[in-house]
Amino acid sequence: MADFDDSDLPEPSLKNIIDQESLQWVFVGGKGGVGKTTTSCCLGAQLAKYRKKVLIVSTDPAHNLSDAFCQKIGREPTPINGFDNLSAMEIDANDDMEKMQESMVESSGSEDDSGINALMAELTSSIPGIDEAMSFSELMKQVQSLDYDVVVFDTAPTGHTLRLLSFPTILEKALGKLMELKDRFGGLIGQASAMFGGGNPGQMQDMMLGRLEETRSIINKVNDAFQDPELTTFVCVCIPEFLSIFETERLVQELSKFGIDSHNIVVNQVLFPEKDAEELGEWLAENTASLPKEAQEICAKMMARKKMQDKYIGQCFDLYGDDFNVTLMPLLDYEVRGVDKLKQFSENLIDPIDLEG
Template identity: 50%
Template sequence: MATKFPEPEDTDEYPPTLQNVVEQNSLKWIFVGGKGGVGKTTCSCSLALLLARVRPSVLLISTDPAHNISDAFDQKFTKYPTKVKGYDNLSAMEIDPELVDPDKIVNEDLDDSDSGIKGLAKEILEELAGSVPGIDEAKSFVEVISLVKEMDFSVVIFDTAPTGHTLRFLSMPNLFIKGMEKLKKVKGQFGSLFTQLLPMLGINSKEEGSSLMGQLQHSAPTVKQINDEFQDPDKTTFVCICIPEFLSLYETERLVQELAKLNIDVHNIVVNQLLRPEKNSEGTIKCTMCAARHKIQSKYLDQIYDLYDDFHIVECPLLQEEVRGVEKVKQFSQYLLGGSTN
């Protein structure tokens, strides 16, 4: 079982550990994300191993096109759940939710004129583009989430792509719901004209349009349920991973602010790749470059503590070797429980 940490006497203090995530049995969805190259995959795999100790079934999903969980566990994973070697209750999979830019549903060949049927069509399509996710994007999201829900794991961990892609994925339920409302409204207002506009949306026939609308409407209850669960702190949380550098700190603040707008819980930050240089008998750091890097990291680490004084902030060290293979990941996971970085 995972190490138990005592609750702090002062309720304003937040232990430097992800034990709060491991012990929150109500969590269904856990997202691990941040800027590229900060160690998201190592942390998500480590968290998956910790959860496998206390949950009956755990699924780790990579939604990053540059899949790395196969490298982390030194085991090949595909778009189908595969058990991690040595674990009966931990599976992993790699998927590519091909998210499409919603602006692409606007036909670029439309007449620039704002008069006549083409002008009206362009106006409607531009309005749709601002409020409706791409058709392929919506279908992809629904398929991914529906598949995961059908598999019925007790907790699902997402090893996410860099920030922009991840925020788009997390906003999909709300965009989907608003998009369906907009489509219904436009269809009701313009009737047969809407049918004529379908080819401009990439839909080749009335039958195909009716079929697609039926599929989307059928999926609407599932998407609404997911949207509610994503906004429920008892069901969903986001763990931010960063390193003590300016760009990473800037990206983390952007991520935290955007998650707040989406009403998604976030109260854990892992500060990874911290340098802990050796010191001589006089207490001076031996390596000049190490001393300089340590000074820079210390500055940004202080800023992280100032910005997120009501977060659990976990410090993880920069290691001399790669974290690859189950045993290495298992060793690294102890840092997420507050293991010493010294």
């Protein structure tokens, strides 16, 4: 924007992510509907130019990767058409929990899963978030076993993402509480086993505690990597509106509390990012006088929207401009879907928009 003196600001692009070859995990998150999936896909497309193998993972229950790439993407890494080194996968945490419980039933030697289900129901009600934490550990175990140089996570809206980051704390509390209540849970398993014809209670108890210890070990290891700015960064995505900017500030503060590096903000759906409202208004004043009344009204509404966006973009630079790479992405007159359009649009993430106009 012409009003901003950006001479001393960080570069307004995500080129810093491309240049940081040590990065292994890149999270993309923000309020619902701000363009997280498009940003994730575009970032993945740019990383694929420089990395040997790139994976995009959707952890949002409302998956959009298939729609963005215009091809079916499943639970396993799916090669993306038009690339030879970019894959994507869509994870369903509920399915992961069901498969994990099935494997535990098989290991227990029981033909009935009622005992395990009863225990999981008790754990979930006693320790909120433990089911999500266990699902996430299964996901990370799967992703870490794959041979990818960098993984881009297309995350769920902010609240869900922050719960994900709190899993290490949840597991620490859960294990402490479980050890205190070991006898109680052992009795619960025994009752369930007797009632439903399950396997050996002691075996089931040890198996559950073992699984939780494994979950804690995986998540603690993952958390250490997530708190290493050489390995992990979080890209905050927003649009130039009050609620989105407010949510971004909350996200940035929470990421800081969790020790997660965050120094990139993408502002999507920007009207004419290379011009400010005053400059655009002068041009319109010179060229719209002869237009029909309806066209003038349309221009007036567009200008009102542009002024509103400029206000919030200004606030964004005031809040983050000294420390964050703030990247403005233009609002287009078409949907960014399909590999060709994503590749083309992704260039805006890397080539800084001229804020001098």
